[in-house]
Amino acid sequence: MHDLLEAFRLVAAPDVLVAILASAIYGLVVGSLPGLSATMATALLVPVTFWLSPIAAIATIITASAMAIFSGDIPGCLLRIPGTPASAAYTDEAYAMTRKGQAEMALGAGLWFSAIGGIVGTLSLVLMAPLLAEMALSFSTYEYFWLAFLGLMCATLVARSSPIKAIASMLLGLLISCIGMENPAGTPRFTFGLTDLLGGIEPIPALVGVFAVSEVMRAMVTAEPPKLPKRKFGSILANQWMLTKKYQWPMWRGNIIGIIIGVLPGAGADMAAWVSYAMSKRFSKEPEKFGTGHPEGLVEAGASNNASLASGWVPSLLFGIPGDTITAIAIGVLYMKGLNPGPTLFTERASSMYALYIIFIIANIIMIPLGIMMIRAASVILRAPRAGVMPVIILLCAVGSYATGNNLFAVVLVGLFGMLGFVMEKNGYPVAALVLGIVMGSMVEQSFITSLIKSDGDVMPFFERPVSAVLAALTFSALLWPVGVWIWNRIRHPRLPAGGATG
Amino acid sequence: MMTLPRRTLLGSAAGLIAAPALAQPKWPNRPVQMLCPWAAGGGTDAVARILAVLLEKDLGQPFNVVNRTGGSGVVGHTAIAQAAADGYTIGTITSEICMLHWQGLTELTYRNYTPLGLMNSDAPGIQVNASAPYQDVKSLADAIKASAPGKLKASGTGQGGIWHLALAGWLNAMGLKADHVRWVPTNGAAPAMQDLVAGGLDFTTCSVPEARAMLDAGRARSLAVMAPARIGAFPNIPTLKEAMGVDYAVGAIRVVAAPAGLPADLVAAIAPALKRAYDTKEYQDFMNSRGFGLVYGDAAGAEKALAAADLSLGNAMKAAGLAKA
Amino acid sequence: MQLSDRVTGAVLIALGGAAAIFGARLPAVPGQDVGPAAFPMLIGGGLALCGGLIAFGIGHSFEVPEEGDDPAPPGSLHLGPLHLGRLRPLIPTALLFFYVLAVERLGFLPTAAVVVLLAAIALGARLRLAIPLAIIAPLCVHLAFYKLLRVPLPAGILPAPW
Numbered sequence: 001m002h003d004l005l006e007a008f009r010l011v012a013a014p015d016v017l018v019a020i021l022a023s024a025i026y027g028l029v030v031g032s033l034p035g036l037s038a039t040m041a042t043a044l045l046v047p048v049t050f051w052l053s054p055i056a057a058i059a060t061i062i063t064a065s066a067m068a069i070f071s072g073d074i075p076g077c078l079l080r081i082p083g084t085p086a087s088a089a090y091t092d093e094a095y096a097m098t099r100k101g102q103a104e105m106a107l108g109a110g111l112w113f114s115a116i117g118g119i120v121g122t123l124s125l126v127l128m129a130p131l132l133a134e135m136a137l138s139f140s141t142y143e144y145f146w147l148a149f150l151g152l153m154c155a156t157l158v159a160r161s162s163p164i165k166a167i168a169s170m171l172l173g174l175l176i177s178c179i180g181m182e183n184p185a186g187t188p189r190f191t192f193g194l195t196d197l198l199g200g201i202e203p204i205p206a207l208v209g210v211f212a213v214s215e216v217m218r219a220m221v222t223a224e225p226p227k228l229p230k231r232k233f234g235s236i237l238a239n240q241w242m243l244t245k246k247y248q249w250p251m252w253r254g255n256i257i258g259i260i261i262g263v264l265p266g267a268g269a270d271m272a273a274w275v276s277y278a279m280s281k282r283f284s285k286e287p288e289k290f291g292t293g294h295p296e297g298l299v300e301a302g303a304s305n306n307a308s309l310a311s312g313w314v315p316s317l318l319f320g321i322p323g324d325t326i327t328a329i330a331i332g333v334l335y336m337k338g339l340n341p342g343p344t345l346f347t348e349r350a351s352s353m354y355a356l357y358i359i360f361i362i363a364n365i366i367m368i369p370l371g372i373m374m375i376r377a378a379s380v381i382l383r384a385p386r387a388g389v390m391p392v393i394i395l396l397c398a399v400g401s402y403a404t405g406n407n408l409f410a411v412v413l414v415g416l417f418g419m420l421g422f423v424m425e426k427n428g429y430p431v432a433a434l435v436l437g438i439v440m441g442s443m444v445e446q447s448f449i450t451s452l453i454k455s456d457g458d459v460m461p462f463f464e465r466p467v468s469a470v471l472a473a474l475t476f477s478a479l480l481w482p483v484g485v486w487i488w489n490r491i492r493h494p495r496l497p498a499g500g501a502t503g
Numbered sequence: 504m505m506t507l508p509r510r511t512l513l514g515s516a517a518g519l520i521a522a523p524a525l526a527q528p529k530w531p532n533r534p535v536q537m538l539c540p541w542a543a544g545g546g547t548d549a550v551a552r553i554l555a556v557l558l559e560k561d562l563g564q565p566f567n568v569v570n571r572t573g574g575s576g577v578v579g580h581t582a583i584a585q586a587a588a589d590g591y592t593i594g595t596i597t598s599e600i601c602m603l604h605w606q607g608l609t610e611l612t613y614r615n616y617t618p619l620g621l622m623n624s625d626a627p628g629i630q631v632n633a634s635a636p637y638q639d640v641k642s643l644a645d646a647i648k649a650s651a652p653g654k655l656k657a658s659g660t661g662q663g664g665i666w667h668l669a670l671a672g673w674l675n676a677m678g679l680k681a682d683h684v685r686w687v688p689t690n691g692a693a694p695a696m697q698d699l700v701a702g703g704l705d706f707t708t709c710s711v712p713e714a715r716a717m718l719d720a721g722r723a724r725s726l727a728v729m730a731p732a733r734i735g736a737f738p739n740i741p742t743l744k745e746a747m748g749v750d751y752a753v754g755a756i757r758v759v760a761a762p763a764g765l766p767a768d769l770v771a772a773i774a775p776a777l778k779r780a781y782d783t784k785e786y787q788d789f790m791n792s793r794g795f796g797l798v799y800g801d802a803a804g805a806e807k808a809l810a811a812a813d814l815s816l817g818n819a820m821k822a823a824g825l826a827k828a
Numbered sequence: 829m830q831l832s833d834r835v836t837g838a839v840l841i842a843l844g845g846a847a848a849i850f851g852a853r854l855p856a857v858p859g860q861d862v863g864p865a866a867f868p869m870l871i872g873g874g875l876a877l878c879g880g881l882i883a884f885g886i887g888h889s890f891e892v893p894e895e896g897d898d899p900a901p902p903g904s905l906h907l908g909p910l911h912l913g914r915l916r917p918l919i920p921t922a923l924l925f926f927y928v929l930a931v932e933r934l935g936f937l938p939t940a941a942v943v944v945l946l947a948a949i950a951l952g953a954r955l956r957l958a959i960p961l962a963i964i965a966p967l968c969v970h971l972a973f974y975k976l977l978r979v980p981l982p983a984g985i986l987p988a989p990w
Contacts, residue, residue, distance in 0.1 A: 138701060168878035174871045187857060187863075190850070336789055342720045387952055391943070402979070407571060422917055681859070682859030
């Protein structure tokens with residue numbers, strides 16, 4: 001109790017409060033710029049933290065990263081430029097809502113359920129950190145392999161097209177992830193002698209290309225859509241309350257999945273969002289509405305995304321294992337400020353730990369008013385003429401992708417991926433599945449190859465360890481379930497007249 | 504005849520522009536770009552950023568850290584080597600510059616740079632799971648010698664990475680073949696430490712600061728460091744020489760460098776500034792808090808460290824069959 | 829750009845086959861049994877298989893036709909002076925490539941202005957909108973990225989006023 005009061009005193013210091021507010025606004029602005037990720041927002045803050053008190057330093061990192069992750073949804077929803085690989089899972093859904101004139105509802109859902117996910121995730125951090133950390137530590141490469149495999153299977157679920165084309169898109173993404181020498185063998189592959197390809201294809205230029213540039217390409221060949229009627233939008237929060245009541249169960253499922261995936265280092269928010277969106281569709285009462293601008297998936301994936309962000313701090317704080325790039329930076333700051341990660345942080349420096357929790361909660365609460373202001377400001381874009389918005393998008397694609405590594409090659413990639421995305425979409429290949437393949441590729445290969453190396457080529461350890469056995473069983477049941485349903489339907493209902501399209 | 508006056512005109516104009524620069528020989532009189540070949544958020548980036556802050560405070564001009572990533576470090580290292588040697592583009596080069604050319608991935612070697620200061624060197628440790636039977640490095644070494652080739656598994660970074668070479672060098676120093684212990688490539692030290700604790704590996708050879716949190720948590724134990732002397736932040740870990748009499752040391756070094764051919768007067772201006780930054784309390788505190796090894800070398804010392812690293816890493820790569828030709 | 833499933837399937841078969849063949853040629857790594865070839869061969873094989881299935885029209889019945897994306901009926905599209913016919917979708921990529929080639933020499937502001945101007949005109953904007961946009965947008969982007977985020981955008985022939 002004494003520690004808790006001390007923690008409140010620490011957080012209530014004026015410099016900490018100013019740091020929270022300033023980094024919140026900073027995070028919101030940087031996150032909403034296409035191409036600039038939450039990681040970059042956090043990395044740029046590190047020199048600033050040299051001059052701050054320990055608690056204020058951690059507060060800037062926590063607040064800025066939480067805000068940047070949420071505001072990464074804004075360009076995704078309004079312009080179809082996902083800010084992070086995590087928001088790529090539901091960018092199409094959110095953009096479909098924008099096209100139906102429900103941009104505020106989509107962004108509001110992102111905001112509200114992000115905040116809820118963040119708070120629930122924090123509570124999991126408070127209540128179950130040691131338990132969750134134990135779970136994370138029992139994961140070896142065998143378990144990661146099954147996890148990655150399950151993640152890849154989401155490709156077929158999130159797409160509104162033929163499952164075979166979805167799998168083909170995902171495999172294409174995996175093939176793209178083979179480029180470069182960042183593979184277990186350290187051997188350059190498919191680099192065609194280009195130095196720029198040695199490091200492989202980064203997800204951000206690929207994302208920006210297949211979503212944003214291909215959208216500009218579509219604008220080049222389609223007529224300007226009719227103007228949305230100008231109307232007064234209702235309260236953003238009132239809508240969200242309705243959604244919360246309607247989709248309570250998906251929201252909780254998203255929170256729980258987010259917490260579990262977030263705790264695993266290397267899995268993180270990207271995978272949480274994908275898995276949750278896929279789960280949401282799988283278990284929805286109205287799966288046919290997914291992809292047409294239906295908020296249910298946004299609720300679940302939005303909550304999951306931010307819950308994983310908070311629980312991702314568990315392995316970082318207990319064992320110094322970064323859950324993702326943001327916590328990797330945060331660990332550096334923790335060390336710098338003498339708050340060395342480890343179990344002693346929870347016992348000897350308990351007041352600092354509580355202060356950290358309080359900052360998490362505050363950050364997720366002030367996210368709501370600040371986020372609403374941001375949404376209202378950003379939605380002005382929707383009333384601007386298309387010929388005025390699209391050119392700026394091209395410019396932002398170029399500058400944003402350049403900023404990821406200050407390398408012009410990224411801009412070339414954006415252009416090439418734009419064409420690829422455009423052709424794929426025209427022919428019914430889902431680009432989201434391609435992105436999933438690119439994002440997950442290195443984890444799949446890494447866990448698969450290193451597992452084989454460790455077992456000297458034996459596949460038994462993939463099934464022998466208790467957790468891997470459970471995950472393997474889950475994977476196979478998920479694989480065989482649709483086949484079973486399909487056969488069952490074939491037996492029950494003799495073949496319906498096939499769609500004329502097959503010819 | 505027309506060209507002559509024009510040239511004099513241009514010449515005098517250039518002289519006018521150059522005049523203030525000559526009158527004020529002090530470097531720097533405009534912002535300096537500090538290239539970092541690795542991504543924002545990593546260890547090299549953190550060191551570069553604190554150096555930039557300290558240099559800016561000392562010299563009164565902005566030092567902008569620019570992450571030029573890509574190509575496993577090749578892109579950024581190339582950018583430093585190809586910049587103008589005017590003292591306004593400097594950068595942090597890392598041990599990889601002494602490795603990539605052996606693999607045939609770039610033509611660049613450390614000779615393409617003017618080293619200005621060795622700012623940090625991290626030595627690899629030998630870490631085992633806390634529940635492993637090995638209490639000291641000697642018992643681990645005996646177990647390695649007794650095992651069939653490829654039976655034991657170690658990790659710490661990717662295939663051919665610096666900690667892989669540390670293992671190969673250590674095995675060589677013990678008179679074993681470089682692949683006597685099977686290397687499990689991972690995506691950096693953190694996943695390797697995680698897998699060590701999850702029971703998937705026998706030991707890791709990543710740097711001690713990278714293993715630190717797991718050591719503090721009592722999940723892993725560091726048996727020895729491959730350094731000439733014990734590390735300041737970890738005084739309890741013996742060196743290899745102390746623990747088993749094998750004299751083998753290696754390290755991941757970070758050197759601030761400029762492109763080759765930097766004029767001597769600029770070297771004389773920049774190198775002392777780096778020394779002053781190194782000596783500040785902020786830098787020492789920062790490096791100690793992160794557990795980064797505090798090792799300094801002036802311009803000549805940095806060059807010597809790079810040459811030594813080039814030789815020893817090259818030998819380790821040849822022994823491990825990783826070098827091309 | 830609408831191609832038949834036979835064409836895209838064949839492209840995937842070719843791509844997957846090439847990946848598997850070139851992947852198989854990758855040299856083994858000393859000291860490892862499982863080399864860099866395994867994963868590309870697996871993926872390439874899978875891709876070729878999917879390509880085959882697609883070419884034979886399996887799974888087609890699941891597809892939902894894309895809505896709201898029909899080519900514009902003639903006359904409804906404000907083409908502006910840049911017609912280019914079937915090559916129109918290539919304009920954004922062409923502009924990005926122009927940016928890559930020109931930005932180091934011309935500097936960020938002029939290059940960005942050209943990109944924005946051409947894109948706006950291609951989308952049928954009047955000059956009254958396109959020209960102010962081409963002046964203001966690069967300045968705002970430069971301010972945000974260069975000044976606030978310290979992204980080193982090249983100055984070129986026209987350095988920014990800050």
